[in-house]
Amino acid sequence: MKILGYIFSFLxxxxxxxxxxxxxxxxxxxxxxxxxxxxxxxxPWYQNFVDVVKLLLYKETLIPAGVSAGTFFLMPxxxxxxxxxxxxxxxxxxxxxxxxxIGDVIVVVYLMIMPSLALMxxxxxxxxxxxxxxxxxxxxxMLSYELPFILxxxxxxxxxxxxxxxxxxxxHQHASGLTIASASGVISFFxxxxxxxAKAGFIPFDMAEAETEIISGPFIEYSGKALGIFKLxxxxxxFIIPIFMITLYFGGINFKGWxxxxxxxxxxxxxxxxxxxxxxNPRVRIDQAVRFFWGPLTAFSIIAVVLAYWGF
Amino acid sequence: xxxxxxxxxxxxxxxxxxxCFFLPDRMKIxxxxxxxxITLLSLAAAIYLFIKKPAYWPNEIRALFIVDNLSSFxxxxxSVFALLVTVYSMGFQEKAFGRFFxxxxxxxxxxxxxxxxxxxxxxxxxxxxxxxxxxxxxxxxATAAAAAAAKKALIIIAGTDALMILGVGxxxxxxxxxxxDRIQLPLTSFYSFMAFITxxxxxxxxxxxxxxxxxxxxVAEDGPTPVTAYLPASLDKLLxxxxxxxxxxxxxxxxxASNMILLVVGSATIVLAVIFxxxxxxxxxxxxxxxxxxxxxxxxxxxxxTAIGMAGGLFHMINHAIYKSCLFLTSGVVEKRAGxxxxxxxxxxxxLMPITFTCFxxxxxxxxxxxxxxxxxxxxxxxxxxxxxxxxxxxxWVIWLVSAMFGSALTVASFMKLLHAVFLxxxxxxxxxxxxxxxxxxxxxxxxxxxxxxxxxFAFVIPLPILIIPAVNRAIAYIGIWAPAVxxxxxxxxxxxxFLAYLFLRPQSFRTVPVFExxxxxxxxxxxxxxxxxxxxxxxxxxxxxxxxxEAKSFDIYxxxxxxxxxxxxxxxxxxxxxxxxxxxxxxxxxxxxxxxLFLVY
Numbered sequence: 074m075k076i077l078g079y080i081f082s083f084l085x086x087x088x089x090x091x092x093x094x095x096x097x098x099x100x101x102x103x104x105x106x107x108x109x110x111x112x113x114x115x116x117p118w119y120q121n122f123v124d125v126v127k128l129l130l131y132k133e134t135l136i137p138a139g140v141s142a143g144t145f146f147l148m149p150x151x152x153x154x155x156x157x158x159x160x161x162x163x164x165x166x167x168x169x170x171x172x173x174x175i176g177d178v179i180v181v182v183y184l185m186i187m188p189s190l191a192l193m194x195x196x197x198x199x200x201x202x203x204x205x206x207x208x209x210x211x212x213x214x215m216l217s218y219e220l221p222f223i224l225x226x227x228x229x230x231x232x233x234x235x236x237x238x239x240x241x242x243x244x245h246q247h248a249s250g251l252t253i254a255s256a257s258g259v260i261s262f263f264x265x266x267x268x269x270x271a272k273a274g275f276i277p278f279d280m281a282e283a284e285t286e287i288i289s290g291p292f293i294e295y296s297g298k299a300l301g302i303f304k305l306x307x308x309x310x311x312f313i314i315p316i317f318m319i320t321l322y323f324g325g326i327n328f329k330g331w332x333x334x335x336x337x338x339x340x341x342x343x344x345x346x347x348x349x350x351x352x353x354n355p356r357v358r359i360d361q362a363v364r365f366f367w368g369p370l371t372a373f374s375i376i377a378v379v380l381a382y383w384g385f
Numbered sequence: 386x387x388x389x390x391x392x393x394x395x396x397x398x399x400x401x402x403x404x405c406f407f408l409p410d411r412m413k414i415x416x417x418x419x420x421x422x423i424t425l426l427s428l429a430a431a432i433y434l435f436i437k438k439p440a441y442w443p444n445e446i447r448a449l450f451i452v453d454n455l456s457s458f459x460x461x462x463x464s465v466f467a468l469l470v471t472v473y474s475m476g477f478q479e480k481a482f483g484r485f486f487x488x489x490x491x492x493x494x495x496x497x498x499x500x501x502x503x504x505x506x507x508x509x510x511x512x513x514x515x516x517x518x519x520x521x522x523x524x525x526x527a528t529a530a531a532a533a534a535a536k537k538a539l540i541i542i543a544g545t546d547a548l549m550i551l552g553v554g555x556x557x558x559x560x561x562x563x564x565x566d567r568i569q570l571p572l573t574s575f576y577s578f579m580a581f582i583t584x585x586x587x588x589x590x591x592x593x594x595x596x597x598x599x600x601x602x603x604v605a606e607d608g609p610t611p612v613t614a615y616l617p618a619s620l621d622k623l624l625x626x627x628x629x630x631x632x633x634x635x636x637x638x639x640x641x642a643s644n645m646i647l648l649v650v651g652s653a654t655i656v657l658a659v660i661f662x663x664x665x666x667x668x669x670x671x672x673x674x675x676x677x678x679x680x681x682x683x684x685x686x687x688x689x690x691t692a693i694g695m696a697g698g699l700f701h702m703i704n705h706a707i708y709k710s711c712l713f714l715t716s717g718v719v720e721k722r723a724g725x726x727x728x729x730x731x732x733x734x735x736x737l738m739p740i741t742f743t744c745f746x747x748x749x750x751x752x753x754x755x756x757x758x759x760x761x762x763x764x765x766x767x768x769x770x771x772x773x774x775x776x777x778x779x780x781x782w783v784i785w786l787v788s789a790m791f792g793s794a795l796t797v798a799s800f801m802k803l804l805h806a807v808f809l810x811x812x813x814x815x816x817x818x819x820x821x822x823x824x825x826x827x828x829x830x831x832x833x834x835x836x837x838x839x840x841x842x843f844a845f846v847i848p849l850p851i852l853i854i855p856a857v858n859r860a861i862a863y864i865g866i867w868a869p870a871v872x873x874x875x876x877x878x879x880x881x882x883x884f885l886a887y888l889f890l891r892p893q894s895f896r897t898v899p900v901f902e903x904x905x906x907x908x909x910x911x912x913x914x915x916x917x918x919x920x921x922x923x924x925x926x927x928x929x930x931x932x933x934x935x936e937a938k939s940f941d942i943y944x945x946x947x948x949x950x951x952x953x954x955x956x957x958x959x960x961x962x963x964x965x966x967x968x969x970x971x972x973x974x975x976x977x978x979x980x981x982x983l984f985l986v987y
Contacts, residue, residue: 076874083875084882129886133894137901139812141735141742146887147880154879158872175872176756177865179765182790183756186797190755193801197809197915200733201900205810205913212801213922219794223787235776237769237865293901297894298887363922378783 087164089157089309096308097121103311103348110352121308125301134297140200148195149299152306155187160313166239167316167326177237181317182226185272188306189215192281195303196291207290210359211281214271217366218278222268224374225261229321231381232258239320246324253322257380262322264374269314270347271362274307277354278362315343387433387440391450394430394460395498398423402490408483417475420486424471427493428464435461441503451503451566454855455634459500459627461852462703466619466710467493469829473714474611476825477721485525489615492518496620500627505553505563508628512549512587515624516542519616523608530607537943538600544946545590545597552583556636565631571638581643584632592625593617594684595654598677599941602661605673610717613669618676618713619706626683626702633687634695634857647688652785655681655792657940660931662799663919668716668726668807671799672709675752678792679705685789686767692859694770700853701763704751704840708760711748711833715741718822718830719807723815728803729914733812738821742808744834749804751837753797757869757876759840759848764793769864798919806915811900813912842873 082088100121108115136142159181165174176184189211196208230237232252233245252258271278282290295303319326319339326336357365401423405416434440435457441448452460471489478485495518499511516539523535553563555576560568570577590597605613633639633647655678662674679701686698718741719734720726735742751758754765768786775782822830840848854861923932938944960971 076871079871079875080878083878088875089879130891133896134887136895136897138897138899139733139736141739141809143739144735144742144809146884150880150883150887151876153883154876157879158875161875173866175866175868177867179768179865180756180867180872183754183761186794187755190797190801194804194809197801197805198735199900200809200811202811202902202913205805205915208801208805209913209915209918212798213919216794216798216922220787220791223790224783227783227786230772231775235772235864237772298890302883302886360921360925363925367925367927382780 082165083157083161087168088161089153092157092160092164092309092312093125093305096305096310096312097125099312099344100308102344103351106345106348107352110349125304125308128296128301128304129298132297132301134299135294137199137201137294140198140294144194144198145294146299148191148198149295149302149306152188152191152195153302153309155184155191156306156309156313159184160309160316163239163313163316163320167243167320168328170240170243170325173238173240178226178230178239178242178321179237181239182223185310185317186215188310189272191306192291192303195295195299196293199291199294201294203287203293204291207281207283207287207293210283211274211291213359214278214281214362217363218268218271221264221366221370221374222272224371224378225264225268226321228252228257228261228374228377228381231378239325243320243325251322251324255381256385257377258322260373260377260380262318264370264377265318265321266343266346267350267370268366269318270350271366273311273314273347275347275351277350277357280356280359280362283356315340315347318343387437387452388442388444388450390430390434390437391440391442391452391501394427394434395450395494395501398427398490398494398497400494402487402492402494404487405483405490406487408487410480410483413482416482416486420471420490421468421475423490424464424468424493427497428461428468431457431460431464431497447564448566449504449507450498450501452501454858455627455630456500458699458703458852458856459623460497462623462706463493463496463500463620466615466623466706467496469710469832470611470615470714472825473614473717473829474825476823477611477717481525485522488518488522488525492522492616492620496624499624503565505556505565508565509546509550509553512591512624513543513546515620516546519621522612522616523604525609525612528607531609534600534603534607538604541597541600541943542590545587548583549587552580552587555580555583565636568636569638570636572640572643577637578643581632581637582646584636585629585646588625588629588632589650589680589684590625591621591628592680592683593621593677594625594650594680595657595677596940596942598654598658598680599943601677602665602670602673605676605713606667606670610669610713610720613673614710614713614717617673618709622676622680622683622702622706622709625680626687626698629684629687630695630699630856639690644688644690647684648781648785651681651683651685651688652788652792653681654678654684656788656795657931659792659795659799660928661935661940663795663802664923664932665799666728666916668719668728668731668803669713671728671803672712672716675712675796675799676705676709678796679709679752681792682764682767682789685785686763686770689767689770689774689785691770691773692857692861693766693773693863695859696849696853696857696861697763697766697768697770699856700766700844700848701760703848703852704759704763704837707833707836707840708748708751708758711744711830711837712752714826714830714833715745715748715822716807718826721826722819722822728806729916730813730815731807732805732810732816732912732914733808734816734819735808736812737816737819738808740821740827741830744830745808746804747834747837749800751841753800754793755797756867757838757841757873759837759844762841762844762867762869764789765865765867766863773864802915802918805913805918810915811912842869844869846870 105115193208196204502508593601658678665671751760
């Protein structure tokens with residue numbers, strides 16, 4: 074019975090189905106805000122659903138000749154599965170902080186790598202030069218943001234008394250102040266915000282897909298169902314990233330009364346920050362991104378760690 | 386009974402090895418049968434000893450050999466890898482079966498002897514014996530490159546061996562015993578600290594930790610592939626980390642300074658070696674650098690001084706042996722079938738070698754620390770060890786944690802490059818008729834890849850409670866949560882449903898089309914091999930600085946020592962001019978000096 078409960082929570086709520094719907098809605102918010110920034114009207118709220126349903130049901134799925142079809146089709150599914158697992162874990166630990174569902178913060182950090190990994194392997198498997206190029210950019214980008222990302226992750230861990238369980242991180246913040254309410258917390262929050270910008274593949278760090286240069290990179294050979302599943306994986310990840318940050322910096326999502334409104338506002342704040350960064354910056358080159366993440370951002374995250382040592 | 390089995394399991398393989406050595410090449414069936422039979426037997430003996438532990442020889446009071454929780458676990462590991470490499474070699478090896486299996490069996494006996502030894506002198510003897518068998522095995526094919534690699538390995542390992550003899554001398558001086566179970570040295574005095582350092586250096590050289598690592602990539606590139614999978618990838622790791630664990634868990638009472646040395650060595654090894662791996666052009670050499678980098682996690686885990694860190698380090702040791710031998714053996718299949726390990730020539734083999742590709746992928750994901758495979762669990766435990774030591778006032782914990790986690794991201798990067806360059810990407814025209822692994826080779830790599838999955842998914846059911854935690858012999862408290870079985874179940878469910886969706890949501894809409902690259906057929910022109918993936922970030926600091934230093938061989942202790950020695954011997958060389966009269970003059974002058982001394986003293 075317990076297993077069936079797990080499978081239900083993974084597939085339906087709060088896992089795949091729920092997170093996909095939320096992710097597509099978040100995608101609509103993204104498109105709408107972007108449109109407003111650019112003085113356009115923007116699409117209706119159901120536009121993303123229509124797009125995905127079209128891909129999943131109506132468009133044909135093309136297989137590039139001479140590739141390992143198993144790998145080619147496995148990767149979108151793997152990306153969606155691992156993204157759903159991340160969202161299931163994150164929402165479960167926020168709903169029941171004491172339960173300790175499946176994994177801790179280290180596990181989630183590693184599971185969040187998997188969609189990128191699947192994207193890269195999918196790109197590699199499609200035997201297209203543009204896909205290989207894009208996937209190698211994705212890998213280099215991952216290398217670059219991973220260093221400041223880990224360093225900024227250290228601050229919430231330190232602030233919550235060296236805990237890695239989400240339950241402890243949440244309850245410790247409620248007992249002795251939110252991570253964001255400290256100098257080190259603020260610095261590491263902004264560093265992590267830029268890192269997740271790259272993790273989500275948003276401009277200015279979308280050089281892996283770079284439509285105008287390498288024609289969507291790893292996605293170039295994907296079409297139909299496989300592309301639709303990749304899009305869903307991406308939507309789920311975009312939906313869950315702000316929740317990951319709320320858990321680490323704002324003491325998790327509060328489901329009771331007015332607290333829920335605050336949590337939603339925090340969510341919208343993080344999301345809109347990401348969208349605004351996306352809309353006010355041009356795409357950077359990969360070596361510029363690496364220099365940016367290993368240079369100033371790593372320096373800032375080290376400052377945050379040192380401040381956290383001194384208790385600020 | 387059990388005590389005799391200890392002796393048999395050490396000396397029977399050595400005797401059988403000597404027997405195989407004298408077998409002529411015509412009788413390769415006999416050599417093969419003997420090798421399989423003896424390795425199976427020694428696995429049975431290792432399991433028997435594991436069940437009957439603790440066992441002593443000749444008796445408990447003055448034991449020369451001890452089989453306890455730690456050494457029986459190492460013994461099983463050694464026997465399993467010997468058996469697997471034997472099976473693999475049946476398919477891989479083409480000639481010289483007698484010699485190959487002779488060395489393999491002698492190594493097996495020597496390794497078991499080193500693992501079970503309780504007397505330091507016996508340990509040194511077997512340790513030295515293993516350095517010799519390593520030399521012989523690497524130099525099997527006697528090419529110039531292999532000979533150079535074998536020489537380098539022998540000099541580094543035997544040199545550190547000599548240091549260990551010095552350390553054992555110090556230990557005897559301080560404790561007046563050679564029995565490892567009696568030694569409990571506090572690291573308070575200078576001499577005991579030196580003794581610890583020498584033993585740690587011996588274990589670093591064996592396992593391949595920096596700065597004693599430089600033999601390993603050379604051996605990996607130029608040595609025979611089964612030998613690389615057998616010694617540097619598995620047995621040397623098991624023994625090196627075994628000695629380090631034995632030294633730091635029981636022989637010495639560790640303090641902050643000694644732990645700090647391990648932490649520094651561990652972190653530096655992880656990050657530097659994987660950075661070197663990133664830009665290699667040869668499949669086996671790249672894997673060799675990873676065999677160095679992964680030692681860092683084991684050393685780091687032991688260096689945390691926490692129970693969970695040590696357990697993580699030991700678990701990583703066995704996990705590393707599994708996935709790294711799997712990686713070497715699968716690349717052996719590629720080498721054998723495609724005839725090259727040059728990354729720029731390979732590519733697109735996944736469709737042609739599905740079994741090899743799948744096993745390689747599983748092992749690559751394991752070494753990259755991707756859940757739910759085995760490498761993730763042990764790395765996760767090491768991270769927890771580091772975080773736990775943070776609350777015990779280990780102020781530099783952030784450095785250790787970040788280098789371990791960032792090192793793992795770099796590992797992912799270099800395996801992405803490998804997967805692209807060897808198995809994925811555009812197939813190269815040269816390898817359109819390559820076949821998959823034969824029966825023996827496929828059997829071995831499938832077993833190893835399954836072990837990666839089983840040790841990962843059922844980590845808390847099979848390997849940890851049975852093998853690792855008894856060996857650490859301390860209570861372990863996890864500070865994190867990881868339920869690999871549930872997570873795997875869910876991801877698998879997702880994958881199955883995804884494939885059902887592919888098949889049953891309007892299944893008629895699949896079509897095969899040629900790859901689209903601007904609408905032209907530029908197949909060979911637009912082939913990306915993957916070797917050049919990281920060239921665009923090579924110049925960026927700190928990578929640029931590290932590569933420049935590596936280019937100047939500043940990390941190669943062998944090269945530095947060679948430079949140092951040549952700087953003395955340059956002057957001595959001048960004396961050797963090959964002219965007979967000048968040698969006679971030297972002799973005459975020497976005699977005159979000797980007579981003068983004799984004359985003046987007496």
